[in-house]
Amino acid sequence: MGKIAIIGSGNIGFSLAKGLVKSGLYQTSDITLTRRSLSSLKEEAELGFQISDNNAEAAKTAEIVVLAILPQQLRKVMEDIKPALNHQQIIVSVVSGVNCSDVKAVLGEEKTVIRAMPNTAIAIGQSMTCIATDNAEEAKIKQIETLFESVGSVVVIQEDLMTSATALCACGIAFFLRAIRAASQGGVEIGFHAHDALKMAVQTAKGAADLLLQTQNHPEGEIDKVTSPKGCTIAGLNEMEHNGFSSAFIKGIKLSAKKAGGLYNE
Numbered sequence: 165m166g167k168i169a170i171i172g173s174g175n176i177g178f179s180l181a182k183g184l185v186k187s188g189l190y191q192t193s194d195i196t197l198t199r200r201s202l203s204s205l206k207e208e209a210e211l212g213f214q215i216s217d218n219n220a221e222a223a224k225t226a227e228i229v230v231l232a233i234l235p236q237q238l239r240k241v242m243e244d245i246k247p248a249l250n251h252q253q254i255i256v257s258v259v260s261g262v263n264c265s266d267v268k269a270v271l272g273e274e275k276t277v278i279r280a281m282p283n284t285a286i287a288i289g290q291s292m293t294c295i296a297t298d299n300a301e302e303a304k305i306k307q308i309e310t311l312f313e314s315v316g317s318v319v320v321i322q323e324d325l326m327t328s329a330t331a332l333c334a335c336g337i338a339f340f341l342r343a344i345r346a347a348s349q350g351g352v353e354i355g356f357h358a359h360d361a362l363k364m365a366v367q368t369a370k371g372a373a374d375l376l377l378q379t380q381n382h383p384e385g386e387i388d389k390v391t392s393p394k395g396c397t398i399a400g401l402n403e404m405e406h407n408g409f410s411s412a413f414i415k416g417i418k419l420s421a422k423k424a425g426g427l428y429n430e
């Protein structure tokens with residue numbers, strides 16, 4: 165694999181770097197991580213990654229340049245790196261709400277731009293990543309698909325669904341983490357110490373997810389196996405639905421998608 169430069173070693177950029185090394189696809193020495201100050205890159209350096217506070221220098225020799233800065237930081241970064249780029253490179257943008265056309269409007273229409281929308285589980289190889297492009301050639305799409313398949317599952321989608329992918333998958337991991345936290349809070353209220361309640365809630369959530377991944381069954385089919393007649397499960401489930409459980413989740417995802425669509429122009 166060629167060199168990869170991740171511009172913006174933050175929550176997702178550093179998670180991606182760690183995931184790529186954990187997968188064995190890249191060595192730490194293959195990856196350059198940037199931030200505005202080298203003093204902010206101590207952990208990255210200690211792990212053996214190349215570090216830089218010069219985005220253009222980092223991008224110049226990279227086969228793949230990942231843009232992992234905030235939407236509001238993107239334009240200046242793109243203006244900084246443009247002179248260092250060549251036509252063979254693949255620009256991967258994980259920046260929410262920014263289209264391939266927005267990137268090419270700054271970097272040049274001839275550039276290969278592919279969007280990726282991972283989540284932070286990428287650090288442990290368990291990301292749900294959606295990728296999309298406007299006109300990248302098939303071989304380069306496959307190359308980026310393979311890269312993200314090394315750190316989780318990948319779905320290639322139309323670009324007009326990327327804000328939806330942001331909400332469901334990138335933001336979505338926070339929604340499920342909050343649900344686990346809520347379950348653990350319920351566990352404390354019914355008698356468990358916080359540590360035990362969290363351990364139980366986490367493993368229960370993992371079991372639910374693994375059930376669906378391994379059986380490919382529908383969630384409601386699996387729920388029907390739990391809800392004994394006149395039992396305690398259906399009592400709890402219906403109480404949650406009376407209080408808007410599913411509706412709250414759906415409304416949150418819809419608002420998140422709406423917000424994701426406007427981040428670049430805020």
Ligand SMILES: NC(=O)C1=CN([C@@H]2O[C@H](COP(=O)(O)OP(=O)(O)OC[C@H]3O[C@@H](n4cnc5c(N)ncnc54)[C@H](OP(=O)(O)O)[C@@H]3O)[C@@H](O)[C@H]2O)C=CC1
Nearest residue numbers: 172173174175176198199200232233234235258259260334
């Ligand atoms: N967090 C997530 O789960 C996901 C985030 N995304 C997207 O990824 C992008 C980054 O999000 P997130 O990682 O959460 O944000 P962070 O703020 O954690 O990361 C952004 C990083 O970029 C660095 N940075 C800012 N300006 C520059 C610059 N000019 N040159 C080099 N580095 C710079 C910051 O470091 P410093 O300020 O020290 O320079 C920081 O480390 C966003 O566009 C977001 O929409 C997409 C999917 C998931």
Ligand SMILES: O=C(O)[C@@H]1CCC=N1
Nearest residue numbers: 260330331334335427
């Ligand atoms: O919250 C955000 O805007 C970013 C995009 C998806 C996850 N984090």
